[in-house]
Amino acid sequence: MDLVAAVGLQILYGIANLALISLGLAIIFGMMRVINLAHGEFLMLGGYTVVIAANAGVNLWVAMLILAPLVVGVIGVVVERLLIRWLYGRMIDTLLATWGLSLLFIGIVTSIFGASTATTISPPLGVVSIGEYTSSAYELLLIGITVALGIAVFLVLKMTSLGLVARGTMQNAEMASALGVSTSRVYMITFGIGAAISGLAGGLLAPVTGVLPTIGAVYIAKAFITVISGGAAILAGTASASVLLGGVNGIAAFLTGPTIGEVALLVTAIVLLRLMPRGITGGLFRKSL
């Protein structure tokens, strides 16, 4: 019984982890149809922000929950103004330009902080025990934060006027701009928010994974496959794909080991895309958010 609970929790953490690293990417992709290949580097920058701030004496929670999203959000807005906005409607060029950006960020961070791991910080909050097994309390917190983040995004999109304008722009940008919405500003804000959420995710994961200039590569493969498998709907897509892929990965990893877990994740995603080329929400629940 304890074993089931412990394994279940581990799988749940895997799912939450997947959703956390994918949400920022999903927002930018779902709203703007821009695939941000610098996503992994946004996560990396969030991680660095936390590590540097914590080493400078800033409270860890402030660094993770406020500084990381703020810094990366600002970087996101700058990137959107300088680079992305010239490329709207040219999907492939956007893809290439953000890839260049990703290399650029890796280069800059390597030049400043060196290629090896920056001073790491240990995860706060000790452990909780489930019968004879223990689990990190910080992982539990991450699950909670992921759920809270999902709910927050849902509420912003559904309840606020910003969310309404954003959804309108997403559905029909031309009509929205004819009705007096500054679509360019909506895109800027959306990109900034997507970047901020990526920064938050990177900051939250920094104590678990440590930070490296190239750590983005660890995340992006999983984040991409989750977003693509999820399809266009931001929340439903990310949630359903995370549950499916994270679940498969967790179960396979528990039964055989982490290597097979990743293979199972990839194979599931490929089979899924063969059956539903436009992702889960391209096939099922189309009207969802």
Added chain:
Amino acid sequence: MILARDVRGTLAIAAVGVLFMLIAPSVLELFTIINLTTAIALAVLALSLALVWGYGGILCFGQNAFFGIGAYAYTIAAINFGGSSWAILVAILVAVAFAVVIGYVMFYGRVSDVYLAVITLTVSLILYSLIRRTSGPDYKIGKSLLGGFNGITSPPINLPWDPSFVLFPEHVFYVAMGALVVAYLFTSWLTRTHFGRVCVSIRENELRAELLGYDVRLYKLGIFAVGAGVAGLAGVLFCNGVGRVTPDVFNLYNAALTIIWVIVGGRGTLIGPILGAFGLFYLTSALGTQSTVNNNLVLGIILVVFVLGVPKGVIPTLAGWMAARRTRRALRARERRMRLRRARGGGGRNDGAGAGAGPGGGGPAGAGRGAGAPE
């Protein structure tokens, strides 16, 4: 006529390649030759993406996956067979087979451009993290350990059917350069066949090609598989040039590099990406000798600048300039002839009005240009 000029151009380039192959070893030092072998392997990889992306219009961001699979398959097969002859064939076939599986899922699932790019990239990255985990004696194929992140030492190429005669690095250079020339001739022949032209038409307008009755999925799968085979060959050459194969062949940096060669060299040409690969290889090795500027930084800037500023790539842009210059010169020559005819007599004056409408309201502009014409 254009086609004939095209064929002549291809043969001329191939001849330059053969000439280079014959002369280089006697002019250059051994160290440079060994380095060149690696650069040539990368050029073959660039060629494979030039075919798949430039002609097939398939945005494959993980072309290095097939390259890496080729390198691993060659190494593992050569260790198990105790000779390289069959191993080369196995490497190419494994890369093609892998591409057929991935390609079947993508093309028959109607996965479009950007999704396709992300999926291929993801496949490459997942292979990277997968192979990195395979250290330890549990992971082996036949006699060959997979070696985790340290990789495997690749046995060098030997003479066909004679495993005891192992080629020296300077001989491997001949093999690599020869393979590059053959691969170049093969791919440019392929783009001129019926198959190749259908692929280009699919790149230009997929719906129209489909309505004309071509099975778009099959053609895409075909060119994708051929490209993977060429990339697999590149992998074989690469692990011979470097002497070992590590999981780094699958990493993001190499995936980006492959794309950058093609962007810089130019989509829609075969020689452009090859030159792009050589150029960037020497740029990155020059950068590697100093430590102030980071490699990633420079590559990132190159990629961004090219996407924003030279989206067509160097070779097509240059070709465009030359064509524009040729047209301008022809126009100028025609204008000069007209002016001469007009100056000679009133006969021209009758059709002068009609002809004047042709070159447009270009009276003043023509005069301005006329001043420069005698130069």
